[in-house]
Amino acid sequence: MASGKTTLFEKVWNAHVVTEEGAAPAILYIDLHLIHEVTSPQAFTGLRERGLKVRRPERTVATMDHSTPTLPKHLATVDPQAVAQLDKLEANCAEFGVTLYSLASEKQGIVHVIGPELGITQPGMTIVCGDSHTSTHGAFGALAFGIGTSEVEHVLASQCLLQRKPKTLEVRVEGELSPGVTAKDIILGLIARIGVGGATGHVIEYTGSAIRALDMEARMTVCNMSIEAGARAGMIAPDEKTLAFLEGRELAPHGAAWDAAVARWKTFTTDEGATFDQTVAIDAATLEPMITYGTHPGMGMPISGRIPAPGSLSDPAQRAALEKALKYMNLEADAAILGQKVDVVFVGSCTNSRMSDLRLAAGVLKGKTIAKGVRMLVVPGSKQIKKQAEAEGLDRIFVDAGAEWREAGCSMCIAMNGDMLKPGQYAVSTSNRNFEGRQGPGGRTFLASPLTAAASALRGHVADARTV
Amino acid sequence: MNAFTSLDSRIVSLPTDDIDTDQIVPARFLKVTSKKGLGDALFADWRTARGDEFPLSRPEAKGAQVLLAGANFGCGSSREHAPWALVDFGFRAIVAKSFADIFRGNAIKNGLLPIAVDDATHARLLALRTADANVTVQVDLASQTLTLPDGSTATFPIDAFSKHCLLNGVDELGYLLSFEANIAAHERRAP
Numbered sequence A: 001m002a003s004g005k006t007t008l009f010e011k012v013w014n015a016h017v018v019t020e021e022g023a024a025p026a027i028l029y030i031d032l033h034l035i036h037e038v039t040s041p042q043a044f045t046g047l048r049e050r051g052l053k054v055r056r057p058e059r060t061v062a063t064m065d066h067s068t069p070t071l072p073k074h075l076a077t078v079d080p081q082a083v084a085q086l087d088k089l090e091a092n093c094a095e096f097g098v099t100l101y102s103l104a105s106e107k108q109g110i111v112h113v114i115g116p117e118l119g120i121t122q123p124g125m126t127i128v129c130g131d132s133h134t135s136t137h138g139a140f141g142a143l144a145f146g147i148g149t150s151e152v153e154h155v156l157a158s159q160c161l162l163q164r165k166p167k168t169l170e171v172r173v174e175g176e177l178s179p180g181v182t183a184k185d186i187i188l189g190l191i192a193r194i195g196v197g198g199a200t201g202h203v204i205e206y207t208g209s210a211i212r213a214l215d216m217e218a219r220m221t222v223c224n225m226s227i228e229a230g231a232r233a234g235m236i237a238p239d240e241k242t243l244a245f246l247e248g249r250e251l252a253p254h255g256a257a258w259d260a261a262v263a264r265w266k267t268f269t270t271d272e273g274a275t276f277d278q279t280v281a282i283d284a285a286t287l288e289p290m291i292t293y294g295t296h297p298g299m300g301m302p303i304s305g306r307i308p309a310p311g312s313l314s315d316p317a318q319r320a321a322l323e324k325a326l327k328y329m330n331l332e333a334d335a336a337i338l339g340q341k342v343d344v345v346f347v348g349s350c351t352n353s354r355m356s357d358l359r360l361a362a363g364v365l366k367g368k369t370i371a372k373g374v375r376m377l378v379v380p381g382s383k384q385i386k387k388q389a390e391a392e393g394l395d396r397i398f399v400d401a402g403a404e405w406r407e408a409g410c411s412m413c414i415a416m417n418g419d420m421l422k423p424g425q426y427a428v429s430t431s432n433r434n435f436e437g438r439q440g441p442g443g444r445t446f447l448a449s450p451l452t453a454a455a456s457a458l459r460g461h462v463a464d465a466r467t468v
Numbered sequence B: 001m002n003a004f005t006s007l008d009s010r011i012v013s014l015p016t017d018d019i020d021t022d023q024i025v026p027a028r029f030l031k032v033t034s035k036k037g038l039g040d041a042l043f044a045d046w047r048t049a050r051g052d053e054f055p056l057s058r059p060e061a062k063g064a065q066v067l068l069a070g071a072n073f074g075c076g077s078s079r080e081h082a083p084w085a086l087v088d089f090g091f092r093a094i095v096a097k098s099f100a101d102i103f104r105g106n107a108i109k110n111g112l113l114p115i116a117v118d119d120a121t122h123a124r125l126l127a128l129r130t131a132d133a134n135v136t137v138q139v140d141l142a143s144q145t146l147t148l149p150d151g152s153t154a155t156f157p158i159d160a161f162s163k164h165c166l167l168n169g170v171d172e173l174g175y176l177l178s179f180e181a182n183i184a185a186h187e188r189r190a191p
């Protein structure tokens, strides 16, 4: 900025530029590289073929989450291909000296859940992972983004990436959320408004009183889905809540190192008067619980609304996309979504599988039973969350209500592990993608908050938790 | 990486907006540990659902190296399996109104050229292709030119570094590693 005022993003970016020469992209240093079984095997193969080592194994952390079973039966009985991939990760980590939180570890879980949980996700860091929802870690004021497998190899070998500087988009959310409206509704509301490509080429910084009021878990939910608006990353400046969350975590700094880190972390904020390339303002008070009706996360609406009609859209490509989506979903234009039948309810994923999410869902279900014919899966984001939820008795609430309480993992968010919809089934899901077949070939997904998911499980159709 | 200079090819037309990488390669095909052979997984669910009518399954798709898509192609998951599958199937270039960020980067690293064109060019190409399934386009990377079947031309953007890498088959990791001294210096000064 000519004014010398910089944004949070620019501060983190500037602190990590190794060099920036001529027309070439910048070389950006990466502080933390998270890896999992699905997008890393080919990268390790690449290293081996070139005779390279992992440059900084201590900056690399691996876990198993995408294709792991969520029933405590032996892995080998699930899927030989998935087992081979998990074995490969184990062998690669052993060979290259990378710490792995495997299925046997008490700290295993969804990669974007365990980073913050362990305290390795910290303000001002650059964090990457071969997974688009790496944006989750931006809730701590880190610049965190998803990369492809070639880039996983680049980071393993050089601890750096070639990057073009993205533009900045401020999403300012002011005011107070109404009761029953959550972080998930903020982000679904944003994506419905700006579209799935609305933030392409940009890093979002979420600001405003409604964002400040969110706890860290809710902030993670917001940043998590930044990618669904096409953003490179989503960030929230660290504050007292960020520090309180990290203090005392196993892998966060301790003692004098903590004090030094805090002093540094506090510098990672947007200067008064710094400018963004674009700004979007949202009035929190006007938000309602949101739900998607179509086949991408931008096809979302307030839960009390009516499904839009293709005829109401002027752009022919958008009209065709909506027609195709409604056909896939087998939904009628202009119909209400409340009351739409539901076969499966999924509470989980890196978007909504943390303690506060489970507490919200349990609060709706407590002492009640889910509707006959509905299958409900509750999948905690990590083993540590599972343990804590059980200590609080949440597992009993779920099981007594008729839901299945599972082991930690990605599960039905991506349906790689056998947890999946049958063709034609409808699910209310707290995950982040409602793409065709995402939760199983032919499956149909409504994305919503844990409150809406639990209320819909009770009713057997899409229901508003505020009136259940 | 395969170098890219120019090509002259028929077109597979799939002009839907917001085609996500879950459609390009459904998740169940991600359990592989190699990059090869993913062409069979390309658009697997759409291919099954639409049978012989699906654009990739039609006779004129055989040997085609150019895919014509809509806006925001490759959104969603960061899976590089998407460009691996497209390349394995035989594609070398995608013409679209726009691309998702991660997909664009992944494509270039695999010698697959993302060609973003304006709405008018897109509409013209789509009309020509719809009128005749066997028309061809020419792509010339050095001049950043797309020549439509009617002889009209459009230029497309690409940053100078990516262009250099694609034209010469330069591999980015080799380039990165040549900065070892700078990387080490950064590590010494960073906290």
Ligand code: SF4
Binding pocket: A065, A066, A110, A111, A112, A131, A133, A349, A350, A351, A409, A410, A413, A414, A431, A432
């Ligand atoms: S929970 Fe879903 S979105 Fe999150 S990392 Fe796993 S598969 Fe990806």
